Amino acid sequence: QQQVKQSPQSLIVQKGGISIINCAYENTAFDYFPWYQQFPGKGPALLIAIRPDVSEKKEGRFTISFNKSAKQFSLHIMDSQPGDSATYFCAASMRSGFQKLVFGTGTRLLVSP
Amino acid sequence: SQTIHQWPATLVQPVGSPLSLECTVEGTSNPNLYWYRQAAGRGLQLLFYSVGIGQISSEVPQNLSASRPQDRQFILSSKKLLLSDSGFYLCAWISRGYNSPLHFGNGTRLTVT
Numbered sequence: 086q087q088q089v090k091q092s093p094q095s096l097i098v099q100k101g102g103i104s105i106i107n108c109a110y111e112n113t114a115f116d117y118f119p120w121y122q123q124f125p126g127k128g129p130a131l132l133i134a135i136r137p138d139v140s141e142k143k144e145g146r147f148t149i150s151f152n153k154s155a156k157q158f159s160l161h162i163m164d165s166q167p168g169d170s171a172t173y174f175c176a177a178s179m180r181s182g183f184q185k186l187v188f189g190t191g192t193r194l195l196v197s198p
Numbered sequence: 199s200q201t202i203h204q205w206p207a208t209l210v211q212p213v214g215s216p217l218s219l220e221c222t223v224e225g226t227s228n229p230n231l232y233w234y235r236q237a238a239g240r241g242l243q244l245l246f247y248s249v250g251i252g253q254i255s256s257e258v259p260q261n262l263s264a265s266r267p268q269d270r271q272f273i274l275s276s277k278k279l280l281l282s283d284s285g286f287y288l289c290a291w292i293s294r295g296y297n298s299p300l301h302f303g304n305g306t307r308l309t310v311t
Contacts, residue, residue, distance in 0.1 A: 131301075
């Protein structure tokens with residue numbers, strides 16, 4: 086019940102296209118859903134996050150879509166660029182009490198020029 | 199501003215040797231501290247977390263231990279490394295605010311030979 090399932094494992098998108106990464110969770114107590122971006126040899130960095138009281142959050146070219154009833158959330162990268170090539174992790178946690186993020190297994194995104 | 203320092207960046211150790219990885223956080227007080235391990239295709243696995251000096255919680259039974267001798271210092275150790283301990287180890291911190299994100303260091307790539 087603590088798992089977060091992420092797909093696909095890898096993704097190749099052409100420059101200018103839309104990248105979509107999906108995640109699903111089981112624990113209905115989760116109320117914080119961040120996405121992290123990781124470049125090779127670096128630690129993950131927070132990209133964007135959403136709480137379940139909204140269905141969508143947009144920051145620049147990055148959008149999180151959240152479906153509470155389906156217990157799913159996704160990251161959309163519009164107008165994907167070669168500089169977006171990285172590994173993306175979804176995560177979930179309960180914000181109340183002790184914060185302990187549960188991560189998905191990651192998606193390696195390659196944006197071809 | 200807050201920063202996190204993690205060292206060394208890379209480490210090659212023989213099987214059976216001891217391990218000590220260190221992490222320090224600057225610019226914040228009384229953070230929650232975490233050690234994660236990242237293995238290929240397996241996402242980020244939480245190993246240990248700490249809510250204060252001397253307070254360590256273990257998530258996964260293993261060959262590793264953690265200590266927090268000072269408020270902003272977190273150490274990951276092993277008395278005898280196993281081949282299976284190879285991986286990318288990440289220290290992270292979060293401040294005690296409701297909307298605080300989790301911040302990662304740049305990790306240590308450990309290869310046990």
